[in-house]
Amino acid sequence: MLRAAKINEDFGSNMISDTNEFNTGIIIENLSVQFPDKNGGEHVEALRNINLEIKPGEFVSLVGPSGCGKTTLLRTIADLQQPTSGTISIGGLTPREVRLQQKFGIVFQNPVLYEWRTVRRNVCMPMEIMGIPKKERTKRVTQMLELVGLYNFGKKHPHELSGGMQQRVGIARALALRPKILLMDEPFSALDEFTKEKLHLDLQNIWSKTKKTIIFVTHSIQEAVFLSDKVVVLSPHPGRVSAVVEINLPRPRGLNIKDTMEFNSLVSKVRNSFEGV
Amino acid sequence: MNGIKRFLTSRQMVTLVWVIGLIIVWEIGAAAVEQTKRTPEYVLPRIYQIVDSVFSQKLVNGSQTATEIVLSNASVTLVRAGIGFLIGSVIGFVLALLMNMFLPIEKIAFPYLMIIQMIPILGMAPIILAITKDIDKSRIVIAAILTFYPVATNTLAGFKAVEKEKHELMYSIAAKKKDVYMKLLIPSCMPYFFTGLKLSAPMAITASILVDTLQGGGGLGCMLSQSLKHAMSIYVFWQIVFFSAIVGILSFYLMSLVEKLVSPYKKVGG
Numbered sequence: 001m002l003r004a005a006k007i008n009e010d011f012g013s014n015m016i017s018d019t020n021e022f023n024t025g026i027i028i029e030n031l032s033v034q035f036p037d038k039n040g041g042e043h044v045e046a047l048r049n050i051n052l053e054i055k056p057g058e059f060v061s062l063v064g065p066s067g068c069g070k071t072t073l074l075r076t077i078a079d080l081q082q083p084t085s086g087t088i089s090i091g092g093l094t095p096r097e098v099r100l101q102q103k104f105g106i107v108f109q110n111p112v113l114y115e116w117r118t119v120r121r122n123v124c125m126p127m128e129i130m131g132i133p134k135k136e137r138t139k140r141v142t143q144m145l146e147l148v149g150l151y152n153f154g155k156k157h158p159h160e161l162s163g164g165m166q167q168r169v170g171i172a173r174a175l176a177l178r179p180k181i182l183l184m185d186e187p188f189s190a191l192d193e194f195t196k197e198k199l200h201l202d203l204q205n206i207w208s209k210t211k212k213t214i215i216f217v218t219h220s221i222q223e224a225v226f227l228s229d230k231v232v233v234l235s236p237h238p239g240r241v242s243a244v245v246e247i248n249l250p251r252p253r254g255l256n257i258k259d260t261m262e263f264n265s266l267v268s269k270v271r272n273s274f275e276g277v
Numbered sequence: 278m279n280g281i282k283r284f285l286t287s288r289q290m291v292t293l294v295w296v297i298g299l300i301i302v303w304e305i306g307a308a309a310v311e312q313t314k315r316t317p318e319y320v321l322p323r324i325y326q327i328v329d330s331v332f333s334q335k336l337v338n339g340s341q342t343a344t345e346i347v348l349s350n351a352s353v354t355l356v357r358a359g360i361g362f363l364i365g366s367v368i369g370f371v372l373a374l375l376m377n378m379f380l381p382i383e384k385i386a387f388p389y390l391m392i393i394q395m396i397p398i399l400g401m402a403p404i405i406l407a408i409t410k411d412i413d414k415s416r417i418v419i420a421a422i423l424t425f426y427p428v429a430t431n432t433l434a435g436f437k438a439v440e441k442e443k444h445e446l447m448y449s450i451a452a453k454k455k456d457v458y459m460k461l462l463i464p465s466c467m468p469y470f471f472t473g474l475k476l477s478a479p480m481a482i483t484a485s486i487l488v489d490t491l492q493g494g495g496g497l498g499c500m501l502s503q504s505l506k507h508a509m510s511i512y513v514f515w516q517i518v519f520f521s522a523i524v525g526i527l528s529f530y531l532m533s534l535v536e537k538l539v540s541p542y543k544k545v546g547g
Contacts, residue, residue: 080448099448102450114465116467177450
């Protein structure tokens with residue numbers, strides 16, 4: 001009864017009630033990740049002694065040059081990579097427990113769409129696996145495609161869409177699960193500047209409607225500052241946190257915020273936080 | 278002008294040039310043979326002679342025309358080849374599935390597959406016949422053996438070609454093994470599976486024809502050797518050669534057609 005009632009609630013309020021049930025704050029303590037060397041030599045230290053706290057509903061970006069371990073950190077949170085030492089606690093649970101409870105939504109650098117499925121059926125796929133009833137699936141697919149502006153493309157196959165549209169399908173697919181935590185690994189890096197700016201606004205809009213915890217990996221300082229509540233600056237060799245910059249710009253943020261003094265001084269602050277690059 | 282240009286570079290044009298080229302080379306050869314041999318139709322007859330024999334009403338073995346002999350014997354061979362092909366496809370697919378699920382099975386089974394594949398059919402056929410003691414069963418078994426290897430290896434390659442990120446997406450939503458296979462691996466291996474089918478369909482037919490030659494109990498292969506040895510009609514031989522080649526090619530296109538109907542993939546642009 002309770003379940004049925006929950007499903008029938010409208011999109012927005014359901015999201016908010018969901019976040020209230022589960023504390024999506026993430027606490028990372030003394031996290032280190034090492035990769036065994038390919039030639040059997042010394043281990044490669046990807047992350048050393050990371051300490052980080054992410055509040056529920058916060059939009060956090062991980063920035064840094066290649067090799068700083070930002071993707072590794074995201075993957076460790078997602079349980080796609082095992083830590084060598086240290087702990088990650090997500091609302092008191094381990095990443096593995098959160099993954100098994102299907103509370104993660106992941107957007108990869110590539111759209112990772114199934115070529116043989118239409119756009120609608122791609123968005124639908126994870127929900128099929130989670131055993132969500134068909135009627136509810138159809139409803140959510142429609143909602144999500146409307147949200148990312150692809151409602152009219154539901155019957156197309158991925159190869160008929162542009163790169164930006166494919167990436168939006170990937171985002172819709174991740175959101176359709178109503179994940180408690182959205183993990184995004186350089187989702188816009190392959191897109192042109194115009195598409196990217198549009199998706200920045202869309203993502204901000206989605207986030208403010210759903211109040212999810214979002215962890216966003218990027219190598220663009222501007223992108224990180226524009227989107228985030230908090231920018232975590234990582235430095236390479238070994239990957240470590242060199243600074244955490246709070247972004248207190250008012251929301252909703254328009255594109256013209258990029259021309260303001262405050263924005264640019266925050267960009268400089270992030271840029272100056274890198275060590276040893 | 279544009280239409281002509283498009284036609285000249287089209288696939289039909291390529292096929293046309295191919296067929297015309299083959300006919301020209303054949304006819305030059307036949308003309309040369311005609312000058313030197315007493316019975317040139319045993320080496321290389323003119324194409325019109327073969328075509329003529331297809332429509333000829335002359336009885337060549339007392340009761341049947343050449344075409345009737347070919348068609349009646351074709352069904353014996355082709356039906357068995359078809360059954361063997363189906364069995365081989367299923368075994369090949371299941372084997373690929375098992376090899377992908379359990380690494381030890383792959384490690385153990387693969388060398389055997391290679392060995393089976395390396396034994397020439399000519400050597401394997403009499404052994405199979407000795408075991409099954411039945412020419413019909415032998416045709417089926419040989420066709421199945423030749424089919425399952427390309428199907429198994431191609432399908433396995435298809436499973437292994439699935440990108441890591443697609444697996445990670447499944448992992449991140451805690452998908453069960455069954456779902457990973459049903460929703461990811463099996464649909465994505467379809468183009469590979471059909472490549473295996475397209476490779477093995479003509480091979481299954483050739484193998485069945487070869488098995489026919491082992492016994493005098495009918496079938497295309499049997500007629501092939503008899504028409505050479507006995508004074509039946511040499512055109513039965515030539516008809517079978519052409520018929521087999523055409524059926525082999527058609528079996529390939531039949532698989533392409535089945536793929537279009539069955540496979541969830543939509544070709545780019547199609």
